[in-house]
Amino acid sequence: xxxxxxxxxxxxxxxxxxxxxxxxxxxxxxxxxxxxxxxxxxxxxxxxxxxxxxxxxxxxxxxxxxxxxxxxxxxxxxxxxxxxxxxxxxxxxxxxxxxxxxxxxxxxxxxxxxxxxxxxxxxxxxxxxxxxxxxxxxxxxxxxxxxxxxxxxxxxxxxxxxxxxxxxxxxxxxxxxxxxxxxxxxxxxxxxxxxxxxxxxxxxxxxxxxxxxxxxxxxxxxxxxxxxxxxxxxxxxxxxxxxxxxxxxxxxxxxxxxxxxxxxxxxxxxxxxxxxxxxxxxxxxxxxxxxxxxxxxxxxxxxxxxxxxxxxxxxxxxxxxxxxxxxxxxxxxxx
Amino acid sequence: xxxxxxxxxxxxxxxxxxxxxxxxxxxxxxxxxxxxxxxxxxxxxxxxxxxxxxxxxxxxxxxxxxxxxxxxxxxxxxxxxxxxxxxxxxxxxxxxxxxxxxxxxxxxxxxxxxxxxxxxxxxxxxxxxxxxxxxxxxxxxxxxxxxxxxxxxxxxxxxxxxxxxxxxxxxxxxxxxxxxxxxxxxxxxxxxxxxxxxxxxxxxxxxxxxxxxxxxxxxxxxxxxxxxxxxxxxxxxxxxxxxxxxxxxxxxxxxxxxxxxxxxxxxxxxxxxxxxxxxxxxxxxxxxxxxxxxxxxxxxxxxxxxxxxxxxxxxxxxxxxxxxxx
Numbered sequence: 001x002x003x004x005x006x007x008x009x010x011x012x013x014x015x016x017x018x019x020x021x022x023x024x025x026x027x028x029x030x031x032x033x034x035x036x037x038x039x040x041x042x043x044x045x046x047x048x049x050x051x052x053x054x055x056x057x058x059x060x061x062x063x064x065x066x067x068x069x070x071x072x073x074x075x076x077x078x079x080x081x082x083x084x085x086x087x088x089x090x091x092x093x094x095x096x097x098x099x100x101x102x103x104x105x106x107x108x109x110x111x112x113x114x115x116x117x118x119x120x121x122x123x124x125x126x127x128x129x130x131x132x133x134x135x136x137x138x139x140x141x142x143x144x145x146x147x148x149x150x151x152x153x154x155x156x157x158x159x160x161x162x163x164x165x166x167x168x169x170x171x172x173x174x175x176x177x178x179x180x181x182x183x184x185x186x187x188x189x190x191x192x193x194x195x196x197x198x199x200x201x202x203x204x205x206x207x208x209x210x211x212x213x214x215x216x217x218x219x220x221x222x223x224x225x226x227x228x229x230x231x232x233x234x235x236x237x238x239x240x241x242x243x244x245x246x247x248x249x250x251x252x253x254x255x256x257x258x259x260x261x262x263x264x265x266x267x268x269x270x271x272x273x274x275x276x277x278x279x280x281x282x283x284x285x286x287x288x289x290x291x292x293x294x295x296x297x298x299x300x301x302x303x304x305x306x307x308x309x310x311x312x313x314x315x316x317x318x319x320x321x322x323x324x325x326x327x328x329x330x331x332x333x334x335x
Numbered sequence: 336x337x338x339x340x341x342x343x344x345x346x347x348x349x350x351x352x353x354x355x356x357x358x359x360x361x362x363x364x365x366x367x368x369x370x371x372x373x374x375x376x377x378x379x380x381x382x383x384x385x386x387x388x389x390x391x392x393x394x395x396x397x398x399x400x401x402x403x404x405x406x407x408x409x410x411x412x413x414x415x416x417x418x419x420x421x422x423x424x425x426x427x428x429x430x431x432x433x434x435x436x437x438x439x440x441x442x443x444x445x446x447x448x449x450x451x452x453x454x455x456x457x458x459x460x461x462x463x464x465x466x467x468x469x470x471x472x473x474x475x476x477x478x479x480x481x482x483x484x485x486x487x488x489x490x491x492x493x494x495x496x497x498x499x500x501x502x503x504x505x506x507x508x509x510x511x512x513x514x515x516x517x518x519x520x521x522x523x524x525x526x527x528x529x530x531x532x533x534x535x536x537x538x539x540x541x542x543x544x545x546x547x548x549x550x551x552x553x554x555x556x557x558x559x560x561x562x563x564x565x566x567x568x569x570x571x572x573x574x575x576x577x578x579x580x581x582x583x584x585x586x587x588x589x590x591x592x593x594x595x596x597x598x599x600x601x602x603x604x605x606x607x608x609x610x611x612x613x614x615x616x617x618x619x620x621x622x623x624x625x626x627x628x629x630x631x632x633x634x635x636x637x638x639x640x641x642x643x644x645x646x647x648x649x650x651x652x653x654x655x656x657x658x659x660x661x
Contacts, residue, residue, distance in 0.1 A: 034475075036471075036475065061474075061475075062475065066502065067498070067501055067502050067505060069498035069499075069501065069502055070498075071464050071494060071495035071498045071499070072464045072467065072495070072498035072499050072501070072502040074464070075461065075463070075464020075465045075467065075468055075495060075498075075499060076464055076465075076467050076468035076471050076499075076502065077468060078464075078465050078468055079405075079453075079464070079465040079466055079467060079468020079469040079470070079471065079472065079482070080468040080469065080471050080472040081468070082448075082453060082465070082468070082469060083403070083468070083469050083472035083473070083476065083480070084472065084476060085471075085472045085475060085476070087468075100495070102458055102461055102495065103461065103464065103465075103495070106457075106458050106461060107456075107458075107461055107465060110444075111454075112658055112659065112660070112661065113439060113658050113659050114436060114439045114440050114444055114446075115436050115439070115440065115446045115448075115454070115658075116436040116437035116439050116440075116658055117657070117658035118436065118446065118447075118448055118449075119446060119448055119453070119454070120661055151659055152659055152660070154660075174661075175660075175661035176660050176661055
């Protein structure tokens with residue numbers, strides 16, 4: 001469990017991702033009296049990763065533990081949202097959303113459209129994903145593309161403490177079902193977080209590093225990996241522009257198109273499997289909208305199409321690394 | 336009255352007359368939907384509730400105006416009992432702009448929050464956890480609202496129902512579970528899919544009360560529903576009402592009903608709620624003309640609704656991308 005410390009004053013604070021999540025939830029519960037926070041082990045135990053520590057003490061009965069019942073958790077979130085609450089639920093592992101996918105896909109994502117706008121569900125699903133040494137195949141998948149395939153959902157993937165804070169608040173404030181997919185390997189990562197700023201609207205990518213040689217669009221934890229790759233590439237005179245899409249739905253294609261229009265080269269990196277991964281969507285959009293700017297084939301970096309073994313050395317043989325991004329960058333720069 | 340009258344007039348409670356009209360409205364609407372479906376005006380999957388009308392009429396008769404209902408695709412009767420106008424329902428099934436959801440829900444997935452009807456659902460058990468969420472909200476908004484989850488016997492074998500019942504009981508939430516037990520899990524006899532065919536026994540395992548009721552008698556249904564709602568509102572947690580009924584039509588329009596036992600449908604037609612109440616009226620001395628007079632405004636209402644719905648323009652395709660997000 002990551003140590004979580006709530007900031008005591010507004011302004012800029014150095015926080016871990018876990019603490020940034022905690023600060024966002026604390027603020028949401030304070031600013032939205034209709035907000036509820038529930039999930040497995042989130043109240044009394046403070047969450048298996050510590051992200052919800054102290055919140056039941058601060059906000060009382062609006063924060064509560066649930067049975068191990070993902071359908072009931074997600075269905076209850078939807079039902080409460082329809083009645084005017086603003087539920088925030090934690091699904092402990094993204095892999096667990098699969099046992100209750102009906103409530104997300106058939107139910108929550110449909111409700112506004114199929115009711116012709118008469119109903120809507122401002123609910124937020126917080127979850128985390130990704131492979132970590134020793135994690136088994138059912139606790140290591142990166143499943144963001146399952147959600148981005150579903151119209152009606154908003155999908156965010158934070159890449160660090162600031163994004164963990166800002167994207168979660170934007171998701172909570174938004175009037176539609178939103179899925180925020182964190183990466184548990186990032187929970188101990190620290191960085192400055194601007195607290196107390198106005199809650200941003202949903203959407204909008206961020207250019208993390210500017211460069212002219214190629215564009216790297218990297219999802220969630222791969223943003224830092226891409227920055228590491230960019231440092232290596234810079235030593236070779238290759239300047240990578242790194243973009244954090246932040247939101248996968250809605251995807252800010254314009255920022256990527258603008259970048260590729262200048263660089264002419266694109267690498268997409270994620271920890272999810274390659275086939276039908278979100279990189280395929282980015283590649284398709286850029287191939288369509290910036291085709292005449294492209295000077296090299298688009299490269300995708302991701303997990304090979306394979307299941308995830310538990311042994312750390314086997315995992316390491318599969319997980320995409322900075323070296324993989326560097327290699328892909330070299331291929332697109334000198335095809 | 337003639338001195339030669341053979342039947343003795345007994346007073347019929349006003350409530351029974353209202354029940355009759357409410358059930359007839361559902362029956363005639365379902366019959367209209369069948370006709371429109373066979374004519375091709377309505378297309379796609381249609382599930383009728385003929386024979387089960389006493390359950391929505393009874394339960395909704397016991398609710399307070401702010402109580403909310405979550406039903407399944409066999410939900411036309413529930414929507415009407417909640418107060419959805421017949422024309423808005425028919426127009427929805429016909430894909431008209433004037434449909435309650437502008438044609439986006441259709442027969443099997445319509446909703447009308449203005450009348451506390453939070454929708455049908457085409458996943459049989461999925462509405463149950465959602466109803467539990469509505470009951471959860473009541474804990475925080477001071478509304479004293481009760482949520483009513485409606486589902487069939489087959490849905491009791493879907494996992495989300497189990498999760499929802501356990502959580503509702505663990506948290507003592509104000510929800511009433513209404514199982515319309517029509518004996519069939521879609522096309523399969525429910526007895527062959529459960530060890531214990533008394534389905535309300537499930538409630539005991541979750542720690543709340545289960546009760547079986549004659550589901551073709553609106554007054555009996557209303558009585559157990561009122562008790563369950565009182566218990567829910569008073570903090571006593573959920574109740575599972577197992578309302579015994581039979582559908583006198585197929586699972587869906589086009590169902591060949593090969594699973595029926597010999598004579599089963601004849602018996603069911605004798606026992607269906609409108610036939611029962613009509614028999615009761617006759618025994619109480621009401622003649623055919625008086626019954627026809629009782630039916631007339633409902634028949635007129637449904638006929639006018641059919642005309643209105645079918646005359647309405649189709650849903651406007653230029654709006655098809657609207658309302659995905661807020």
